[in-house]
Amino acid sequence: MTRVVVMGAGxxxxxxxxxxxxxxxxxxxxxxxxxxxxxxRTTSRDGFRFDLTGHLLHLARPESQDLLRAIGVRSAxxxxxRRAAIALGGSVTPYPIQINTYRLPREIRRDCxxxxxxxxxxxxxxxxQPRNFLDWVLTRFGDGFARHFFIPYNRKLYRxxxxxxxxxxxxxxxxxxxxxxxxxxxxxxxxxxxxxxxxFLYPRExxxxxxxxxxxxxxxxxxxxxxxxxxxxxxxxxxxxxxEVVPWDTLVATAxxxxxxxxxxxxxxxxxxxxxxxxxxxxxNLNLGVRGPAARREHWLYVPEERFPFYRVGIxxxxxxxxxxxxxxxxxxxxxxxxxxxxxxxxxxxLEGLVELGxxxxxxxxxxxxxxxxxxxxxxxxxxxxxxxxxxxxxxxASGVMxxxxxxxxxxxxxxDALWDGAAVARRLTx
Ligand SMILES: Cc1cc2nc3c(=O)[nH]c(=O)nc-3n(C[C@H](O)[C@H](O)[C@H](O)COP(=O)(O)OP(=O)(O)OC[C@H]3O[C@@H](n4cnc5c(N)ncnc54)[C@H](O)[C@@H]3O)c2cc1C
Numbered sequence: 001m002t003r004v005v006v007m008g009a010g011x012x013x014x015x016x017x018x019x020x021x022x023x024x025x026x027x028x029x030x031x032x033x034x035x036x037x038x039x040x041r042t043t044s045r046d047g048f049r050f051d052l053t054g055h056l057l058h059l060a061r062p063e064s065q066d067l068l069r070a071i072g073v074r075s076a077x078x079x080x081x082r083r084a085a086i087a088l089g090g091s092v093t094p095y096p097i098q099i100n101t102y103r104l105p106r107e108i109r110r111d112c113x114x115x116x117x118x119x120x121x122x123x124x125x126x127x128x129q130p131r132n133f134l135d136w137v138l139t140r141f142g143d144g145f146a147r148h149f150f151i152p153y154n155r156k157l158y159r160x161x162x163x164x165x166x167x168x169x170x171x172x173x174x175x176x177x178x179x180x181x182x183x184x185x186x187x188x189x190x191x192x193x194x195x196x197x198x199x200f201l202y203p204r205e206x207x208x209x210x211x212x213x214x215x216x217x218x219x220x221x222x223x224x225x226x227x228x229x230x231x232x233x234x235x236x237x238x239x240x241x242x243x244e245v246v247p248w249d250t251l252v253a254t255a256x257x258x259x260x261x262x263x264x265x266x267x268x269x270x271x272x273x274x275x276x277x278x279x280x281x282x283x284x285n286l287n288l289g290v291r292g293p294a295a296r297r298e299h300w301l302y303v304p305e306e307r308f309p310f311y312r313v314g315i316x317x318x319x320x321x322x323x324x325x326x327x328x329x330x331x332x333x334x335x336x337x338x339x340x341x342x343x344x345x346x347x348x349x350x351l352e353g354l355v356e357l358g359x360x361x362x363x364x365x366x367x368x369x370x371x372x373x374x375x376x377x378x379x380x381x382x383x384x385x386x387x388x389x390x391x392x393x394x395x396x397x398a399s400g401v402m403x404x405x406x407x408x409x410x411x412x413x414x415x416x417d418a419l420w421d422g423a424a425v426a427r428r429l430t431x
Pocket of ligand 1: 008009010011012013030031032033036037038039040054055056057058226227228229254255256259333374376377378404405406407408413414415416418
């Protein structure tokens with residue numbers, strides 16, 4: 001009988017275990033956290049429920065509805081139409097900015113329009129590949145959108161020179177309008193919903209944890225609080241923090257690729273060199289439980305300007321019942337280089353920024369704060385990434401280790417993708 005081990009009970013690992021279970025393959029699930037869910041966990045504190053960071057379920061694949069029903073969670077989820085915005089130049093305008101400049105100060109609106117028209121006139125041959133993300137932004141959206149939004153926002157998030165980023169990841173995530181749409185957007189005439197996140201699902205009660213708990217409930221007991229310390233590829237065995245040795249024929253690994261490489265004792269030199277090329281940023285999320293009603297109706301706001309230390313603020317109590325009566329939740333996301341310490345003044349600067357944006361009336365209204373760090377959070381798509389990932393994937397696969405999920409595959413992807421990544425790896429390995 002082949003021994004199947006799943007490392008990690010985030011959505012990818014849970015979905016893999018669920019799909020193995022469905023065809024009668026018993027997979028042992030090892031999870032270092034005390035509860036399942038990984039990045040999609042929810043904690044409770046002082047009557048508030050906090051998702052580790054804002055997690056909304058955007059579905060791009062029709063078959064996902066069936067999967068959610070099979071898991072038994074669909075009826076617990078409510079559908080919402082996105083209310084997202086950009087806070088810029090002392091104004092707030094709906095997302096995406098490309099078709100919604102009408103609420104911005106006139107000077108910014110003019111820069112965006114003029115730049116878009118200039119870029120449109122000099123439009124590159126569609127066959128010409130952009131050299132990098134910065135080039136892509138400038139040639140697709142023009143100087144105004146780039147200067148006011150794309151450059152400061154992405155610099156704040158990725159903390160890297162945007163000319164070092166490739167464009168592999170932008171695909172469905174950055175809406176690309178036509179000139180007429182941009183002009184309509186500058187006049188407040190654009191009405192259609194656009195983008196991969198125009199609607200989303202979220203649990204009526206309980207936070208995003210509901211999703212992971214529903215899958216876990218369909219499985220034999222998971223081994224939580226069970227951390228893998230090291231992997232030995234040649235022997236096909238792993239060692240837990242407790243010292244227990246667990247052999248595998250197939251290991252589905254969902255922990256971050258950089259961590260997997262570090263913990264593998266017998267990783268060949270070329271793979272170790274490849275691992276040294278993996279780059280990412282961490283996210284520090286401040287979950288604030290705040291007295292009083294939320295100042296705004298949006299579900300989340302993007303904040304590109306450099307003077308604010310955060311790049312995004314969520315108001316998850318606008319879509320889930322996660323705050324005590326008369327209170328609300330703010331989720332304030334900042335990025336820091338992976339492995340770097342959190343600046344000691346970050347919390348104070350965030351509170352000041354929230355007050356300046358009108359999202360917080362008074363810091364004294366903050367009843368509770370939970371600081372969460374996700375590291376890595378966003379993989380940096382640079383030129384060495386594809387080869388480095390391929391080298392590592394092949395080395396691991398040769399020893400029966402299948403990399404699955406956002407961080408193990410070192411990519412940009414969603415919770416829906418995680419569910420299908422888990423399904424795909426299980427289906428590949430079973431008849
Ligand atoms: C800031 C941010 C916001 C996001 N917002 C959204 C959103 O709104 N909507 C959306 O769809 N997606 C969102 N995502 C993406 C989403 O979080 C991921 O796609 C998804 O959680 C990936 O799941 P996973 O199982 O692959 O990884 P994880 O959730 O990280 O699961 C991996 C698991 O492995 C465990 N593990 C790690 N090391 C070990 C070890 N040594 N031993 C045992 N176990 C181990 C971890 O504890 C974890 O439980 C967001 C991501 C970030 C960073």
